[in-house]
Amino acid sequence: xxxxxxxxxxxxxxxxxxxxxxxxxxxxxxxxxxxxxxxxxxxxxxxxxxxxxxxxxxxxxxxxxxxxxxxxxxxxxxxxxxxxxxxxxxxxxxxxxxxxxxxxxxxxxxxxxxxxxxxxxxxxxxxxxxxxxxxxxxxxxxxxxxxxxxxxxxxxxxxxxxxxxxxxxxxxxxxxxxxxxxxxxxxxxxxxxxxxxxxxxxxxxxxxxxxxxxxxxxxxxxxxxxxxxxxxxxxxxxxxxxxxxxxxxxxxxxxxxxxxxxxxxxxxxxxxxxxxxxxxxxxxxxxxxxxxxxxxxxxxxxxxxxxxxxxxxxxxxxxxxxxxxxxxxxxxxxxxxxxxxxxxxxxxxxxxxxxxxxxxxxxxxxxxxxxxxxxxxxxxxxxxxxxxxxxxxxxxxxxxxxxxxxxxxxxxxxxxxxxxxxxxxxxxxxxxxxxxxxxxxxxxxxxxxxx
Amino acid sequence: xxxxxxxxxxxxxxxxxxxxxxxxxxxxxxxxxxxxxxxxxxxxxxxxxxxxxxxxxxxxxxxxxxxxxxxxxxxxxxxxxxxxxxxxxxxxxxxxxxxxxxxxxxxxxxxxxxxxxxxxxxxxxxxxxxxxxxxxxxxxxxxxxxxxxxxxxxxxxxx
Ligand SMILES: [Fe+2]
Numbered sequence: 001x002x003x004x005x006x007x008x009x010x011x012x013x014x015x016x017x018x019x020x021x022x023x024x025x026x027x028x029x030x031x032x033x034x035x036x037x038x039x040x041x042x043x044x045x046x047x048x049x050x051x052x053x054x055x056x057x058x059x060x061x062x063x064x065x066x067x068x069x070x071x072x073x074x075x076x077x078x079x080x081x082x083x084x085x086x087x088x089x090x091x092x093x094x095x096x097x098x099x100x101x102x103x104x105x106x107x108x109x110x111x112x113x114x115x116x117x118x119x120x121x122x123x124x125x126x127x128x129x130x131x132x133x134x135x136x137x138x139x140x141x142x143x144x145x146x147x148x149x150x151x152x153x154x155x156x157x158x159x160x161x162x163x164x165x166x167x168x169x170x171x172x173x174x175x176x177x178x179x180x181x182x183x184x185x186x187x188x189x190x191x192x193x194x195x196x197x198x199x200x201x202x203x204x205x206x207x208x209x210x211x212x213x214x215x216x217x218x219x220x221x222x223x224x225x226x227x228x229x230x231x232x233x234x235x236x237x238x239x240x241x242x243x244x245x246x247x248x249x250x251x252x253x254x255x256x257x258x259x260x261x262x263x264x265x266x267x268x269x270x271x272x273x274x275x276x277x278x279x280x281x282x283x284x285x286x287x288x289x290x291x292x293x294x295x296x297x298x299x300x301x302x303x304x305x306x307x308x309x310x311x312x313x314x315x316x317x318x319x320x321x322x323x324x325x326x327x328x329x330x331x332x333x334x335x336x337x338x339x340x341x342x343x344x345x346x347x348x349x350x351x352x353x354x355x356x357x358x359x360x361x362x363x364x365x366x367x368x369x370x371x372x373x374x375x376x377x378x379x380x381x382x383x384x385x386x387x388x389x390x391x392x393x394x395x396x397x398x399x400x401x402x403x404x405x406x407x408x409x410x411x412x413x414x415x416x417x418x419x420x421x422x423x424x425x426x427x428x429x430x431x432x433x434x435x436x437x438x439x440x441x442x443x444x445x446x447x448x449x450x451x
Numbered sequence: 452x453x454x455x456x457x458x459x460x461x462x463x464x465x466x467x468x469x470x471x472x473x474x475x476x477x478x479x480x481x482x483x484x485x486x487x488x489x490x491x492x493x494x495x496x497x498x499x500x501x502x503x504x505x506x507x508x509x510x511x512x513x514x515x516x517x518x519x520x521x522x523x524x525x526x527x528x529x530x531x532x533x534x535x536x537x538x539x540x541x542x543x544x545x546x547x548x549x550x551x552x553x554x555x556x557x558x559x560x561x562x563x564x565x566x567x568x569x570x571x572x573x574x575x576x577x578x579x580x581x582x583x584x585x586x587x588x589x590x591x592x593x594x595x596x597x598x599x600x601x602x603x604x605x606x607x608x609x610x
Binding site for chain 2: 192193194195196197198199200201220222223224226227228231244246247342345347349355358359362363365366367370371372374376377378380381382
């Protein structure tokens with residue numbers, strides 16, 4: 001036991017207004033506590049239900065550091081099970097996706113389980129007669145996580161048996177998922193292929209914070225977006241000429257500070273928030289033939305206008321995903337250690353919309369978020385430099401003070417200037433509460449806040 | 452003019468050497484204007500457009516990519532990366548002097564390094580070559596990474 005275990009006051013002291021202590025990014029003990037408390041007590045993204053369309057289809061992933069299987073049960077519901085045989089601990093499935101039929105079968109001793117985890121059969125079962133097996137920890141079979149919610153196709157889980165409800169946890173932030181899904185004339189998304197998998201030697205929170213960091217694109221991405229604009233001009237085009245899709249995607253990264261100030265940031269309680277309240281870098285994408293007609297047919301002109309007028313940029317769902325509604329992308333920042341994060345970038349097809357929309361989404365994903373992306377390269381360079389730089393002593397604190405007005409209340413939805421770091425502070429407010437709420441000795445106020 | 456097998460094989464060796472030596476102006480000049488450099492994300496991926504790829508870039512994007520490498524504010528290239536291709540003998544799959552279209556497949560090992568990091572990728576490169584005005588050009592290029600579905604850190608130069 002170190003400095004922070006069962007010590008809610010020490011954890012709360014890491015976050016003070018406009019500053020956070022560097023230990024939140026580099027300390028091994030805090031990382032383990034995040035896995036045990038934060039990732040167990042919050043609602044964490046698992047997968048999309050179109051990844052497992054048929055009964056017996058499964059997908060393996062992790063929630064924090066916990067290996068899990070998402071599977072479609074015989075009753076058509078999505079179950080999320082710990083990926084561990086109750087017998088010897090063997091992982092039941094190690095391929096990323098597959099179909100297991102009506103039951104899982106452990107490859108070690110052929111114990112089998114229904115797709116809701118219940119123990120189905122053990123070979124040579126008489127060997128367990130009169131052994132008290134019915135009272136063992138193996139008898140219940142593969143354990144299910146505490147709670148599962150399928151929200152319009154997006155599957156979330158809470159590891160803890162008890163805790164905050166899905167609705168209370170996400171509250172108003174679900175409007176960003178609604179907008180993304182409503183952009184399909186059928187009101188449905190389908191996963192489009194495997195995700196990009198990009199390894200980052202940095203803390204997962206740096207990535208989450210970067211999603212609403214509107215003061216970095218024109219600086220860190222000058223080499224890609226700035227050069228693109230320059231080549232475009234050298235080719236004889238002006239600002240107003242119609243741009244090819246690649247230019248539509250990359251040029252807005254060079255927008256001036258005022259653009260980002262004016263776009264606005266909205267925060268919701270429990271660490272959620274988004275950039276692009278009024279407009280965003282996705283606002284000016286060209287219209288795709290056939291899409292508007294399909295939307296009008298599905299929703300009528302007024303509702304269509306309402307859906308497409310929202311161009312939210314990045315919505316952070318605390319703790320560790322981001323979605324882009326206008327381009328149907330989800331990025332999952334999977335923590336692997338205090339200084340190691342796997343970033344998965346998924347894309348989705350708008351059911352009943354023209355393919356050109358998906359083509360633009362796929363282009364965005366590879367141009368911006370691939371390990372081969374000229375935009376991603378500079379982001380990763382910044383994170384990894386920060387991860388190394390934070391080991392420098394002499395200053396223990398990281399600054400998140402931009403547009404900090406003094407002590408803040410995060411318990412209600414709020415809209416601010418688009419360059420504020422309020423959303424980062426909002427995340428740390430939630431971080432402290434969900435880290436400490438189930439620690440012995442946590443103050444009553446903290447426990448209440450996380451309920 | 453008609454090309455020989457050796458012309459096709461030499462072309463692939465020469466292209467790899469240009470990339471290793473960073474002779475990008477020359478390299479861009481190998482491409483036909485509507486060519487695409489494709490690096491799939493998935494094993495045996497068939498569709499470059501409606502699922503994600505690692506790369507699927509036209510000449511504009513390739514030009515942007517190589518110009519960026521020399522920019523004053525290209526932070527991920529301070530210091531610069533270096534790369535190195537080791538080629539198996541290219542296999543000429545199609546040599547059609549009537550149409551002037553040829554296909555060459557080459558197994559390669561690709562090493563990229565920067566600071567204290569070095570990574571090794573096993574590649575299969577497929578070159579669609581076309582003879583235009585008596586000169587071989589790249590019509591399309593596809594590079595499959597053996598472990599394309601693994602998680603990578605930055606791959607900054609061109610495998
Ligand atoms: Fe960025």
